[in-house]
Amino acid sequence: MEYEAVVGLEIHCRISSKTKMFCRCSNDIFNEKPNTHICPICTGFPGMLPLMNKEALEKGVRGALALGCNIPEYSKMDRKSYFYPDLPLGYQISQYDLPVSEKGNITIKKEDGTTKDIGVTRLHLENDAGKLTHTAGGSLVDFNRAGTPLVEIVSEPDMRTREEVSLYARQIQKIMRYVGTSDADMEKGQMRFDLNISLRPKGQEEFGIRSEVKNLNSFRSLEKAFDYEFQRQSEILDGGGKVVQETRGWDDNKEITTSQRSKEEAADYRYFPEPDIPPIIITKEMIEEIKKGIPELPEAKVQKYIEMGLSEIDANNIAADSHLAEYFEKAFGISGDAKKTSNWLLSELLGLIKADGLSISDSKLAAENLGKLVKLIVEGAINGKIAKDIFGEIYSNNLDPEKYVEEKGLKVMEDTGELERICQEVIDRNPAIVADYKGGKEKAIGGLVGQIMGATKGSANPKSVNEILRKLLSN
Ligand code: ADP
Numbered sequence: 001m002e003y004e005a006v007v008g009l010e011i012h013c014r015i016s017s018k019t020k021m022f023c024r025c026s027n028d029i030f031n032e033k034p035n036t037h038i039c040p041i042c043t044g045f046p047g048m049l050p051l052m053n054k055e056a057l058e059k060g061v062r063g064a065l066a067l068g069c070n071i072p073e074y075s076k077m078d079r080k081s082y083f084y085p086d087l088p089l090g091y092q093i094s095q096y097d098l099p100v101s102e103k104g105n106i107t108i109k110k111e112d113g114t115t116k117d118i119g120v121t122r123l124h125l126e127n128d129a130g131k132l133t134h135t136a137g138g139s140l141v142d143f144n145r146a147g148t149p150l151v152e153i154v155s156e157p158d159m160r161t162r163e164e165v166s167l168y169a170r171q172i173q174k175i176m177r178y179v180g181t182s183d184a185d186m187e188k189g190q191m192r193f194d195l196n197i198s199l200r201p202k203g204q205e206e207f208g209i210r211s212e213v214k215n216l217n218s219f220r221s222l223e224k225a226f227d228y229e230f231q232r233q234s235e236i237l238d239g240g241g242k243v244v245q246e247t248r249g250w251d252d253n254k255e256i257t258t259s260q261r262s263k264e265e266a267a268d269y270r271y272f273p274e275p276d277i278p279p280i281i282i283t284k285e286m287i288e289e290i291k292k293g294i295p296e297l298p299e300a301k302v303q304k305y306i307e308m309g310l311s312e313i314d315a316n317n318i319a320a321d322s323h324l325a326e327y328f329e330k331a332f333g334i335s336g337d338a339k340k341t342s343n344w345l346l347s348e349l350l351g352l353i354k355a356d357g358l359s360i361s362d363s364k365l366a367a368e369n370l371g372k373l374v375k376l377i378v379e380g381a382i383n384g385k386i387a388k389d390i391f392g393e394i395y396s397n398n399l400d401p402e403k404y405v406e407e408k409g410l411k412v413m414e415d416t417g418e419l420e421r422i423c424q425e426v427i428d429r430n431p432a433i434v435a436d437y438k439g440g441k442e443k444a445i446g447g448l449v450g451q452i453m454g455a456t457k458g459s460a461n462p463k464s465v466n467e468i469l470r471k472l473l474s475n
């Protein structure tokens with residue numbers, strides 16, 4: 001039988017705040033000596049009160065906004081009880097029914113060029129547990145990680161292939177880093193995945209029974225676990241069996257998943273509201289404030305630029321560099337023509353900047369002046385050829401193109417009476433060329449056009465010159 005996978009991911013990212021979620025211990029714990037970043041709060045001494053870390057909360061909300069999530073005004077923390085030696089409080093402080101955000105989505109771009117939206121069910125806040133190390137002499141516990149802040153990002157079961165799973169996970173990492181919610185460095189244990197995967201016969205609507213592979217800590221193991229589970233579950237189904245809903249672990253050496261506990265044995269977390277932490281209230285004003293700190297994501301910029309009329313390649317080139325994007329948007333604000341602005345920016349301006357060994361952020365020419373130059377071209381006040389001729393000087397001295405063109409008299413000659421007079425003069429001076437043209441040599445007219453462009457210092461519109469000449473010569 002041919003099967004299709006259905007996958008939802010739960011992704012944990014360590015929030016990059018200075019201190020832990022509910023105490024003042026440092027959150028910078030990588031490679032630190034065990035149990036050197038702990039206090040009575042994160043190790044759960046009786047009578048200690050946790051206090052919500054504002055930086056961690058704001059960074060969490062920032063990440064949620066970047067995933068397009070709604071931020072309800074009211075949310076709260078809950079206790080999720082379970083007993084394990086690395087969990088000193090006997091419960092994790094997490095969010096159950098009222099998370100800090102919900103209903104977002106992100107777009108992934110596939111190898112074949114198509115895109116797909118993956119729903120984000122929620123992003124919520126929680127704290128991490130400590131870490132156990134098992135040795136021959138016994139198990140050791142390090143509480144440095146206990147109480148460090150996490151965002152958990154739960155997806156809808158929207159992924160169907162390994163490629164989609166991998167792209168979604170990478171995109172989440174990119175977004176968390178871009179907006180500064182998490183460094184999401186997997187080498188440092190700052191990002192982990194739980195893979196929920198079920199199979200269904202191709203064409204069937206209804207989802208199959210899933211297994212959940214916990215704590216995958218690299219993209220590679222995520223992809224390998226997908227392959228392994230796809231194979232394992234297909235074999236069970238082909239053999240007429242049923243997949244058991246269960247939690248499985250990943251063995252990085254053997255590259256297999258192993259059963260940890262089935263649904264029947266699942267822990268009863270006894271969720272209830274955390275009584276020691278007041279509800280989280282996030283007002284519209286706070287959201288606006290947090291939004292101000294979020295840069296527009298490159299993908300959003302690319303989309304916007306394409307809608308403005310840029311080619312996909314140009315849009316990607318500009319959006320990839322935030323300085324270039326800023327310059328482009330400023331110049332476009334003045335010129336009003338996205339395509340021409342990007343052409344001038346990417347070929348003419350960057351050409352000169354690179355020749356000077358500089359980069360866009362130290363461009364001699366202000367974005368406003370590039371915008372003004374393009375505007376003159378768009379309005380037909382100067383032609384492209386003149387614009388190119390004068391660009392070097394404008395660039396080197398950061399000149400205002402409007403003033404420059406005015407002073408040098410380079411504006412396109414709009415007075416057709418004057419232009420006709422010049423055309424007639426040139427015709428009168430060149431009887432030989434006129435004879436050639438009238439004798440059937442169409443191309444001879446070029447000689448006249450050249451002289452007229454010279455006489456007008458290039459300010460005439462060659463198309464108008466051609467039309468006037470043909471009219472005069474047909475008499
Ligand atoms: P739990 O609380 O047991 O972890 P959730 O309903 O919160 O269960 O789902 C956890 C993850 O599993 C989500 O990412 C969700 O999209 C995914 N999921 C739910 N049902 C399925 C299924 N049948 N196959 C694959 N993934 C699923």
Ligand code: MG
Pocket residue numbers: 010194212
């Ligand atoms: Mg789960």
Ligand code: ZN
Pocket residue numbers: 020023024025037038039040041042043147
């Ligand atoms: Zn502490």
